[in-house]
Amino acid sequence: DGNVYWVEVRDTAAMYKIRPRKASLTIYFSGKPRKAVRPPWDGGWIWKKDKLGNPWMSVACQGLGASVWYPCKDIQSDEPDNGATLRITVADSLTAVGNGRLKQTIKNGNGTSTWQWEVTSPINSYNIVPYIGKYAHFNEKYKGEAGMLDMDYWVLAYDLDSARKQFKDAPRMMKAFEYWFGPYPFYKDGYKLVQAPHLGMEHQSAVAYGNQFKNGYLGRDLSGTGWGLKWDFIIVHESGHEWFANNITTKDIADMWVHEGFTNYSESLFTDYYYGKEAGNEYARGTRRNISNDIPVIGIYGVNKEGSGDMYYKAGNMLHSIRQVIGDVKFRTILRGLNKTYYHKTVTTKEIEDYISKNAKTDFSKVFDQYLRTTQIPTLEYKVDGYSLKYRYINCVPGFNLPLKIHFKTDQWIKPTTEWKTLSLYPEGPTDFSIDPNFLINKQ
Structure with a gap:
């Protein structure tokens, strides 16, 4: 139907064998690109005007795919090894911003530039994006783990004062995330925050910002705890994707939990870093109110099909539960190790799951199966009988075995399975029973 064109490149003298050498292919195309219906969720080109009536344009196309506006290999599993170059021609009165670093601006002598x-780094095709408008620019140098990092900010000129104040969350974000995840993955390309005519998107080295210079998510706290109003959601969340989505990219969008689950949890880690561990715990638990348990988190492979929106809050709380089991030191080591091991690489969920289990020295395979591949929230069934506690898991996959921290006379750990187990407290006697609320577990 014209939506996809297959291009076959063959060495005819070699009978279907492709000669192992570099070659170039030039494609000329033109036309009227699709207009975004509800960006950034239903994507395409965004044609707007700012408050002063000036043209303001950009693109958002995650999920839909970058082929909505330019010819490309529209799959996440294959990124250009050496990055990409964007040449954006606009009226002399406008500014064009793209990914990476500005190499030159050419005055064309006909009213355009x-x-x-x-x-220079590998990049997802949907992350290659132009921003066009009446932009002003300011910048700062950040002393990070891998040296001095250029942090640049492009905003509509009349919002410059608001941005200078609100964007102070950007270096705060960088400090927290380099602590948890390791060095920012794109020092060579720099970090940019660009005001966009939509809410926001993780465009690599040119993060889209449209949160109206408010804390929270357009002024709301998605956790309902109050902690989410202490910082700008779009700066924190979309920048978190530089580590999980842009540095580590899934081969198939069915595994998008790797992007969104870790980045959802980055919000809790940011809160933890600046406001304390219990604040981070409260934020993580608060986001559970957004879990729908409609369909599995992992989608259908091979057909460009995402799973449930629970890839955010449910997957994030799964990671929060795993963190309780292995402790903060090992958890942080794993987060940093993931970004080092899979630096600028595309991955599958199995690679991520296996890496976590191996480095945690705990088999979490059934935990991943439970939270990512079913809609069930496991339940701990228990009975207090005299001086003993009997317990087992129900509403779960066979073999589900997440260890739990409980309070039963004292704080202690148990290792439930789907078979009944007994914990005896004789002669001290029973007391109130509770599960540490940081585990995504029901009880009955």
């Missing part, structure tokens, strides 16, 4: 941006 061409802005050339270059990103």
Whole structure:
């Protein structure tokens, strides 16, 4: 139907064998690109005007795919090894911002200018995006784990004062996430925050920002705890994707929990870093109210099909539960190890799951099966009988075995399975029973 074109490149003299050498292919195309219906969720080109009536344009196309506006290999599993170059021609009165670093601006002598941006790292096709508008620019240097990092900010000129104040969360984000995840993955390309005509998106090295210079998510706290109003959601969440989505990218969007689950949990880790561990715990638990348990988190493979929106809050709380089992030191080591081991790589959920289990020295395979591949929230069934506690898991996959921290006379750990087990407290006697609330577990 014209939506996909297959291009076969063959060495005819070699009978269907492709010669192992570099070659170039030039494609000329034109037309009227699709207009976004509800960006960034239902994507395409965004044609708007700012408050002063100036043109303001960009693109958002995650999920839908970058082929909505330019010819490309529209799959996450294959990224250009050496990045991409964008040449954006606009009216002289406008500014064009792209990924990576600005290499040159050429005055064409006909009322237009061409802005050339270059990103040198591998990049998802949906992350290659132009921003066009009446932009003003300011920047700062950040002393990070891998040296001095350029942090640049492009905003509509009349919002410059608001941005200077609100964007102070950007270096705060960088400090917290380099602590938890390791060095920012794109020092060569720099970090940019660009005001966009939509809410936000993790465009690599040019993060889209449209949160109206408010804390929270457009002024709301998605956790309902109050902690989410202490910081700007879009700066924290979308920048967190630089580690999980842009550095570590899933081969198939069915595994999008790797992008969204870790980045959802980055919000709790940011809160933990600046406001204390219990604040981070409260934020993580608060986001559970957004879990729907409609369909599994992992989608259908091979057909560009995401799973449930629970890839955010349910997957994030799964990670929070795993953190309770292995402790903060090992959990942080794993987060940093993931970003080092899979630096600028595409992955599958199995690779991530196996890495966590191996480095935690705990088999979490049934935990991943439970929270990512079913809609069930496991339940601990228990009975207090005299001086003993009897317990087992129900509403779960066979073999589900997440260890739990409980309070039964004292704080202690149990290792429930689907078979009944007994914990005896004789002669001290029974007391109130509770499960540490940081586990995503029901009880009855």
